[in-house]
Amino acid sequence: MCGIVGLFLKDASLKPQLGELLSDMLVTMTDRGPDSAGIAVYSDTDGKSGKITLQSDRPDEDFSALEKTLADASGGAASMVRNDTHAVITAPAEALKKIEAHLASAHPGLRVMSRGEAMEIYKEVGLPSDVVDRFGIRSMQGSHGIGHTRMATESAVTTMGAHPFSTATDECLVHNGSLSNHNSLRRKLVREGLRFETENDTEVGAAYMTYRMQNGANLGEALEDCLSALDGFYTFVVGTKRGFGVLRDPIACKPAVLAETDRYVAFGSEYRALVNLPGILDARVWEPEPATVYFWEH
Known part of the structure; x- marks a missing residue:
């Protein structure tokens, strides 16, 4: 179907x-x-920044932990907006590579739904x-x-x-x-x-x-x-x-x-x-x- x-x-x-x-x-x-x-x-898009959409099965715990480390990982250049089990990080293109490396090493439980300048993906069971x-x-x-x-x-x-x-x-x-x-x-x-x-x-x-x-x-x-x-x-x-x-x-x-x-x-x-x-x-x-x-x- x-x-x-x-x-x-x-x-x-x-x-x-x-x-x-x-x-x-x-x-x-x-x-x-x-x-x-x-x-x-x-x-x-403004052509200057990109987005990473993340998902977590434990959003309160995982996104709270990420908020504490995101500023240092991005040099203060990133912002994050939470949306239920998902969150969208927005940052200049040069900061996104650092952020992705940080996610892989410090927050391996977070899942990347999408990357891009224009796209955000939201998906869940239900x-x-x-x-x-x-x-x-x-x-x-x-x-x-x-x-x-x-x-x-x-x-x-x-x-x-x-x-x-x-x-x-x-x-x-x-x-x-x-x-x-x-x-x-x-x-x-x-x-x-x-x-x-x-x-x-x-x-x-x-x-x-x-x-x-x-x-x-x-x-x-x-x-x-x-x-x-x-x-x-x-x-x-x-x-x-x-x-x-x-x-x-x-x-x-x-x-x-x-x-x-x-x-x-x-x-x-x-x-x-x-x-x-x-x-x-x-x-x-x-x-x-x-x-x-x-x-x-x-």
Whole structure:
């Protein structure tokens, strides 16, 4: 099962509504994935600072300890905002490497959800409506975002097993389907120096695209390469700093719907995820073709 949603805003006046619109889309997909949920939100950046989004199963203890050491680790250049089990550290780019090294050595229990200038990822176990509410997603503003509701059929229900998965700066992936060759591909990518945090096949898909882009491919080429490198059935929705893309495997057995107006592009596993979007009755609505890359960018 699993449900995917995505919303790319062309009209800047809709940015204050991104969280509300994306949340409604995600909650509508609850019966496709009631186990856990996650959202990646992309906001405007100043080009001077970056963000690290962290998660902890013991947020009061772990984030309190981090607050005591963060100033020294960053030279006083970082700030941290806590949000339930997550926290976002913001700092100049040159300080982020020091902070990451500090996290690995002094706070190994903290999990990095995402890194980037624009992207923040929030995900947890629970119903999509509960996940949306606990992080205040509805009030978030931004230019685009993607979300996922998970029905765990092949692995445990855990925070780290929830989507989105991020293996590169400002890039993340959500996935509906199943990859059959992810273990062999994982071993290859480990030999190439990539690291994995979970056994989830979606993380392998994200890491494969990161690997291809590290070796000169652009995002569109990396998605095209998935068609020959990945076995199985899948619908991918990918978020980047400037846009988002969609790819279905050559069989395309997983449902997918795209809608476009002059104000936005929207994706849903089912059309009902899109019905409350403004102007949806005037949108061009279609089923994305198999083995075809779709991408929109600011």
